[in-house]
């Protein structure tokens with residue numbers, strides 16, 4: 001465990017009187033952890049923690065979250081500052097390399113990413129194999145996984161240079177693939193990337209330009225897109241990042257690992273929530289129905305949950321949600337949509353939920369996805385593209401975490417154990433006796 005130190009021990013005594021001592025380990029900030037790696041060898045017991053609510057699966061120097069205080073930092077920099085002072089290329093460099101780039105480093109990094117944005121022309125055949133009504137996340141899982149069949153020269157995971165080339169390729173090509181998935185679904189021609197545009201501008205261009213007319217770029221909109229990418233770039237060991245690490249721990253190539261992460265992100269409890277928020281706001285429809293839906297969310301016999309509320313780690317305001325709410329207002333102002341009824345509905349829902357005893361007691365606050373759907377809808381994205389945008393932004397987090405794991409000399413295949421509850425050994429029953 002690099003960067004950590006043993007800072008004490010925890011003893012526990014079993015019913016038979018045997019005492020076991022386990023090391024307590026400190027990182028740089030945050031709670032200490034009990035190192036249970038030798039627990040089974042010492043006691044013959046495993047720990048039981050479905051959902052990993054009390055388990056650190058790795059040590060990492062990339063992202064820190066204090067869920068009680070509502071703090072999110074990448075490499076020590078607070079997300080609010082990164083969102084207001086930097087751009088997505090700065091954040092990508094920071095996540096991948098550990099430090100903010102100087103001017104020269106940033107130019108080179110931006111150039112390198114820009115010159116990897118095109119995809120192999122033959123990938124177009126793969127797109128054409130999908131039905132037009134395929135969900136773009138289904139296309140993303142398939143196409144990103146298929147990159148391993150196109151870029152053989154960056155799949156040797158033992159070679160640090162190839163790992164970095166694969167990382168750059170993934171960060172660079174994701175917006176191109178995402179825009180292609182969109183274009184395919186609406187029956188428009190694919191638009192090639194343009195090297196004189198920034199990462200966010202390029203994505204907007206490839207999504208919304210058509211051969212007959214270029215998308216009219218607004219600096220406010222491009223900045224909002226960039227900020228959405230920053231806010232979703234990494235979030236320590238969330239479900240999709242853990243999936244990427246687990247897939248990577250077996251030695252699978254990076255394109256396959258990121259495809260696994262995209263599959264996990266798709267679920268409504270994770271990245272699919274922004275799509276679900278908009279569906280929920282559409283279902284609620286008007287401000288006078290908010291109370292009815294709050295009551296549904298509180299009713300234990302009703303599976304309905306307020307989408308965009310609650311978080312496994314944040315038991316305070318999600319710091320990303322604050323920036324997202326500000327960006328939402330800026331975008332709607334720029335587009336002349338500040339009286340958008342859906343924004344009013346979202347604000348009213350937030351206000352009522354934050355005053356409600358149920359939400360206060362369970363510490364359920366709006367998360368990053370609560371306002372992102374409204375922004376993305378205003379920008380012209382269909383709801384099916386929302387999670388795709390999350391995947392574009394999170395790719396840098398996935399590859400940074402994957403690289404960190406690959407560089408760890410102590411890295412092992414991830415292989416959890418279980419509490420078996422099936423039948424004990426019993427004799428086989430021949431077919432004619434069943």
Ligand code: CMC
Pocket residue numbers: 235238268269270271273297298304305306307308309310311312313362364367368369
């Ligand atoms: N609406 C109503 N009740 C809720 C909600 C909600 N959105 N979220 C949690 N609860 C209740 C839940 O019923 C439970 O009550 P009880 O203790 O009485 O059984 C309690 O709060 C704790 O919930 P939990 O499901 O045990 O908590 P969790 O940490 O396993 O789940 C979560 C976290 C994000 C999956 C959950 O809050 C949720 O389903 N939220 C809605 C989906 C959502 O917005 N997801 C986006 C997360 S942020 C983006 C990302 O990181 O991907």
